[in-house]
Amino acid sequence: MDFTLPKEYELLRRMIRDFARQEVAPLAKRIDIEEEVPREIIRKAAELGMMGVPFPQEYGGMGAGELGYCILMEEIGRVCTSTATVIGAHTGIGAMAIYLDGTPEQKKKYLTPLARGEKIAAFALTEANAGSDAAAIRTRAVRDGDDFILTGSKMFITNGPIADIVSVMAVTDPSLGPRGGITAFIVEMDWKGCSVGKVEDKMGIRGSGTSELVFDEVRVPKENILGQFGAGFVTFMKTLDVGRVSLGAACLGGAQAALERSIQWAKARSQFGKAIVHNQSIQWMIANMATEIEALRSLVYRTAWMVDTGQPFTRYAAMCKLYGSEVASRCISQAVQIYGALGYSRDLEIERMFRDARIAEIFEGTNEIQRIVIASDIMRQEGVRISP
Amino acid sequence: MDLDFLQSLMGGEEMAAAEAAYQDIWVVGEVSGEGLTPATRALLGKARDMANALGVYVKGILFGAQEAAGSEMISYGADTVYLLEGVGLGSFAVEPYVEALARQIESGRPEIVLFNATSFGGELAPRLAARFRAPLFTHCIDLGVDEALRALLATVPRLGGEYYEILVSPTLRPQFATVEPGVLPAPFADPYRYGSVEHVSYDDLPPARVEVLGPFPEGLPEPPLSRSRVIVCVGRGVGDEEGVELARRLAERLGGRLAGTRGALDEGWISEEQLIGMAGQTVRPALYIACGAAGAIQHMLGIARTECLIAINTDPKAEIFPYADLGVVADAKAVLEALNAALAGGS
Amino acid sequence: MRIAVAVKQILDPEGITVNRRRERIFINREERIINPADKCALEAALRLKDAHGAEVIALSLGRPSADDALREALALGADQAVLISDKALAGIDAPTAAVVLARAIERLAPCDLVLVGQTAADTGGDQTAGRLAELLGLPQVLHAVTLSLDGERLKVVRLWDGRPIMVAVAPPALIAVSPLAPPARYPHGARILNAYRQMGVSVWTAGDLGFTAEELRPNIESRGQVFPPERELGNVIEGAPEQMAGEILALLRQRRLI
The missing domain is CATH 3.40.50.620 (HUPs)
Known part of the structure; x- marks a missing residue:
């Protein structure tokens, strides 16, 4: 059993780590204050292939699979959660839906510019009345000849303000419910009738734009049906599933950053005549953080391997997201405590990391939903169908 | 034989x-x-x-x-x-x-x-x-x-x-x-x-194969602070803009760059890019001259890998002195003036 | 245009700490990297390639792990990579290394430029460039910062005792690139993967280059390490500003900082 990362991934990690440290980290504070990830950073990242890491090179991607993508998300998550979120929503779910269920023509037309970072993607499922209850969406797509007329609005869409191409879930047959009544569409935001609505003012990841997307009788050609007609539920479940693994990786990066900063501070800060690292309480905090991070690391990368080798991974992906978000929150909260009053000051990055981390337990499927996913998957193997 | x-x-x-x-x-x-x-x-x-x-x-x-x-x-x-x-x-x-x-x-x-x-x-x-x-x-x-x-x-x-x-x-x-x-x-x-x-x-020596065209007037681009060999840092104790200017000149004479602490940033004497410390840059110069900086831990964490630290402060109990190769208890501005004068004198 | 770039893989000096009091060297983090000046040389070659088109061949004389350094060179944009590695080459001294490298470079198709890093960050060695130039019979430009092609000649901004001057040389020539030159670009992710998965690294042994064991025997010995005195911290002085300035300058001179 060989746990070493293949050499090309080590070099990839080193490149991304250098990029994150030199290009992104110095801007992290400003990204939070100005509430924007500069286009320049996205361009630089795209030039190195970082906007399409898991996608095949034939579609403009890097060809590094889920493993490479988790490495990217970990290293970027280590320095700036907002940037990781922008990339994550773009690659991990927006473009990913097209990669998983798109036709070769759709991949050529849409996935390629997205993988190259020439266009930005978003994934639009959530609505005001449909959060955890995703099946309760009301955005309608009504057939009109060969086309569909899309009407409705989506809420809390990451990359909403900047997206060019959106994977949208809409109801095509209200009588059928989620199984057979929902279809996924690829929508271009510059089509007539598409607009960006309210932009959210958030606690954290303020550099990542989250907004309402409004569709006012948008004409969508039938060529833009994503996946099987009526099987949109399957498309979005598949996409969210795999998206959870890399979200876990981003949380891993954040937790790792919290640990590193805690260690740095514990070494440097002296109270009562010695560095605080000599206090058992601090030692235990560090040990606990490090242990959880190691466990999360093994979980995330093993799950990435499962994705890349075509094994079933739904349960483990949910675990990555569930455990990752909670470990990140715990570690960053612990870091604030270790820093004491300075950890509360906006002069340092710790408070921003604290605000940034909280959302991970909520978006991409709340941790409560993740627990249901995990339990359902376990019980399914036991022959028990958990009622929704 | x-x-x-x-x-x-x-x-x-x-x-x-x-x-x-x-x-x-x-x-x-x-x-x-x-x-x-x-x-x-x-x-x-x-x-x-x-x-x-x-x-x-x-x-x-x-x-x-x-x-x-x-x-x-x-x-x-x-x-x-x-x-x-x-x-x-x-x-x-x-x-x-x-x-x-x-x-x-x-x-x-x-x-x-x-x-x-x-x-x-x-x-x-x-x-x-x-x-x-x-x-x-x-x-x-x-x-x-x-x-x-x-x-x-x-x-x-x-x-x-x-x-x-x-x-x-x-x-x-x-x-x-x-x-x-x-x-x-x-x-x-x-x-x-x-x-x-x-x-x-010696006769028949081979000719030169490289032609010297002349000095390069533009000079080389300044390395970023993180790679500078010499840094002169100003803290609140440097007093005023005049003191900052003296520090800047000293940095130039020594072939280095000007930087500052949080106090200097708050006074508007330096830009954010010049801030050294936890909230700013971590540097590792061969020489760091801290003028009027007290030695708060936020600052010190940014200079942990300095090879030679010289600190100038009027307070003999300043926190920075135990970490300095040379601590000078004096008015930073006055010492800066004297240093500039001595170096200008060509000694 | 064909450009050969010699790169050396070293232990990252960032991962090494020297404890002066205990007179020991600790390797805290064992990571191997391309010597920074060599990476600058690679970047200089790639910039010429971008501007004028060129074939860039990266060579490395080292352990088998130097394969990673060459993959990185390929990922950055080199077209070919050659690893000169052999048990017989382990422990050779700097003069012999230059002879081996020179012979390897001669074995390549004729090159217009040979680029190397000026200084090795681990050993501090900076004689390889001049030795190579002499062995290959090439004119040399050392401490180069920027290179540009101007017609038939290469124009180089280089440092002479720390001051930048401009020189010109007609290829073929050897250029030693200063670590102060522009750092290397980031390699594109797809190129990183392809460098390992699709591209190859040729491996040449000492035998391939026609060296006998006798020729490779080291002639330089180490008589041990010496450690500088520990930094004495906390030395505080007080006095008139002029006197203080004098003390400061004396310290700077003593430490060779001015």
Whole structure:
């Protein structure tokens, strides 16, 4: 059993780590204050292939699979959660839906510019009345000849303000419910009738734009049906599933950053005549953080391997997201405590990391939903169908 | 005893070796406006010491008709000085200089050839060492001799000077070395020393293949703070804009950059990019001069890897002093003024 | 145009700490990297390639792990990579290394430029460039910062005793690139993967280059390490500003900082 990362991934990690440290980290504070990830950073990242890491090179991607993508998300998550979120929503779910269920023509037309970072993607499922209850969406797509007329609005869409191409879930047959009544569409935001609505003012990841997307009788050609007609539920479940693994990786990066900063501070800060690292309480905090991070690391990368080798991974992906978000929150909260009053000051990055981390337990499927996913998957193997 | 019997006693190899022995220590000198460069003088002093230990001569090498400099080499310890002259040896160029020196070395067979570790020495020594299939020790910070082996002991810096290694070449000759200027002690000149200055002429030297076009006026782009070798940092204690300007000027004179603490940023004296510390940049300069900075931990974390920290503060109990190589209790602005004046004076 | 670039893989000096008091060297983090000046040389070659088109061949004389350094060179944009590695080459001294490298470079198709890093960050060695130039019979430009092609000649901004000057040389030539030159670009992710998965690294042994064991025997010995004195911290002085300035300058001179 060989746990070493293949050499090309080590070099990839080193490149991304250098990029994150030199290009992104110095801007992290400003990204939070100005509430924007500069286009320049996205361009630089795209030039190195970082906007399409898991996608095949034939579609403009890097060809590094889920493993490479988790490495990217970990290293970027280590320095700036907002940037990781922008990339994550773009690659991990927006473009990913097209990669998983798109036709070769759709991949050529849409996935390629997205993988190259020439266009930005978003994934639009959530609505005001449909959060955890995703099946309760009301955005309608009504057939009109060969086309569909899309009407409705989506809420809390990451990359909403900047997206060019959106994977949208809409109801095509209200009588059928989620199984057979929902279809996924690829929508271009510059089509007539598409607009960006309210932009959210958030606690954290303020550099990542989250907004309402409004569709006012948008004409969508039938060529833009994503996946099987009526099987949109399957498309979005598949996409969210795999998206959870890399979200876990981003949380891993954040937790790792919290640990590193805690260690740095514990070494440097002296109270009562010695560095605080000599206090058992601090030692235990560090040990606990490090242990959880190691466990999360093994979980995330093993799950990435499962994705890349075509094994079933739904349960483990949910675990990555569930455990990752909670470990990140715990570690960053612990870091604030270790820093004491300075950890509360906006002069340092710790408070921003604290605000940034909280959302991970909520978006991409709340941790409560993740627990249901995990339990359902376990019980399914036991022959028990958990009622929704 | 006839030669054949002698040979059979000694063994043929040893005879051959005795005939072809490398002997004497040579110093390739450099000249500036006021005669020999201080580094060359120091090199001669060291060569003299080593030559005394080995019982051999010191010979100096200069390029061009430098009678006065030649005499100066004698006063600092050379026994003979060769002035290499010829077409192409007027101003420095690699091809004719290497060729002339190589021919001189071939005929003179020195055991040790010393250069200063300047660009001049760095251009010549490696090529000559390659030509003679000989060892070369660069940037030496000390030289010695192993008298049993009659070999040069060279102390060279490793990891950018974090430690040193002593190297020796037991058999290969000549041994070439370049010595870091300013490390050897300044020697005494003895104007009554006796020695000879000889003119050596070389013809048919190869032409230069690299053309010097001139100085590069724009200068090089400033390295980012994180890679600066010298940083002058201002804290609140520097007092006012005037003090900051003095610090900026000092930084310039020292070939470094201006930076500051949180206090300086709050006063509007520096920009965010110049902030050093937890909320700003982490730096690792060879020299960091902190002017009027108290030493708060947020600042100190940014300079943990400084090689030489000098702190100037009016408060003798300032937190920064225990971490400084040199702590100066004085008004930062006044010291900055004095430093600038001293450096402007050309000392 | 064909450009050969010699790169050396070293232990990252950032991962090494020297404890002066205990007179020991600790390797805290064992990571191997391309010597920074060599990476600058690679970047200089790639910039010429971008501007004028060129074939860039990266060579490395080292352990088998130097394969990673060459993959990185390929990922950055080199077209070919050659690893010179052999048990017989382990422990060779700097002069012999230059001879081996020179012979390897001669074995390549004729090159217009040979680029190397000026200084090795681990050993501090900076004689390889000059030795190579002499062995290959090439003109040399050392401490180069920027290179540009101007007609038939290469124009180089280089440092002479720390000051930038401009020189010109007609290829073929050897250029030693200063660590102060522009740092290397980031390699494109797809190129990183392809460098390992699709591209090859030729491996040459000492035998391939025609060296005998006798020729490779080291001639330079180490007599051990010397450690500088520990930093003495907390030395505080007080006095008139002029006097203080004098003390500061004396320290700077003593430490060879000015």
